[in-house]
């Protein structure tokens with residue numbers, strides 16, 4: 272059952288992320304991006320010194336960029352976003368420091384014009400992991416598509432490795448048929464625009480999103496996963512875990528953001544993901560009510576876990592992997608009788624994750640040495 276001391280720690284981590292938000296992690300870069308200096312170096316919980324990739328949030332005014340960032344990374348409720356003021360400067364936001372997912376989000380004002388000579392596109396797009404372009408689905412999107420084309424082409428010229436992600440946003444006001452139509456139309460027109468510019472080799476990934484449901488977390492999860500070099504290994508481990516444990520589905524969550532950084536290879540159905548997200552919320556809420564005061568070790572211990580039995584013979588099982596990651600799996604009640612087996616497999620899973628990140632840590636330290644860093648780059652990151 273739940274370990275209240277550790278659940279309280281989890282709650283505290285969430286609170287810390289609020290505090291960090293306003294005081295330190297958000298900084299206004301100004302309309303002229305002098306401070307753009309590519310990816311930043313930082314250390315993670317495993318002691319890794321690594322480059323922190325940037326995720327750029329772009330799109331027309333009022334398309335919902337700041338709302339997305341606030342809801343996903345700062346626990347703002349969707350209703351509160353109604354009162355957000357328009358962004359008129361580039362805002363740099365470090366994803367909460369306690370989170371496992373390490374990158375910076377740069378929120379651009381809708382009116383930014385990259386053809387304006389005062390913007391140095393080299394500096395803006397270099398070191399960028401993903402460019403996330405937001406299109407308001409409840410508004411006419413011809414202008415947005417023009418801007419998308421310009422932005423993507425500019426960025427591609429600077430760095431062809433940038434991942435281009437398009438969020439067709441605010442789909443909460445649309446019926447299922449309208450969603451399908453709009454997605455098809457935007458996909459077709461964006462592709463045609465790139466073809467006209469002879470840039471059809473650029474790949475755009477398109478998602479339907481809204482801050483009023485879990486779609487925004489799911490889409491962001493997929494964006495973030497593309498920035499995790501160890502993803503194939505993590506997915507492989509998840510596959511091994513579920514097949515040997517009789518589980519239906521498993522997600523490896525970054526607890527604070529509710530982004531899943533890996534799942535097994537079976538398709539993700541939205542309902543399962545929502546259930547697992549809700550479980551994390553319940554665990555956090557319970558920790559707030561029943562957690563012991565005075566616990567300030569700042570992390571979970573290895574025995575923290577939570578079990579929720581649903582009335583459809585399904586069990587949700589949460590286990591802490593480390594301070595920031597939790598494994599949440601969905602298991603049929605029959606299979607959950609062999610909980611000892613699941614726990615044993617979980618221990619193997621956690622040990623493997625630990626080894627992956629030790630390797631990452633070692634690689635990060637080596638890459639930080641200039642002469643070795645060059646060799647690693649040349650060897651495609653293999654050491």
Ligand SMILES: Nc1nc2c(ncn2[C@@H]2O[C@H](COP(=O)(O)OP(=O)(O)OP(=O)(O)O)[C@@H](O)[C@H]2O)c(=O)[nH]1
Pocket residue numbers: 330331332333334335336337338339349351352353354355356357358359379380381382440441442443444480481482483
């Ligand atoms: N219905 C709906 N409204 C949304 C959604 N996301 C954001 N909004 C609303 O859209 C409006 C604009 O949101 P912002 O986040 O300020 O938009 P922005 O793109 O950052 O705007 P600029 O800073 O001017 O570039 C706000 O009133 C939000 O509440 C969504 O998923 N659905």
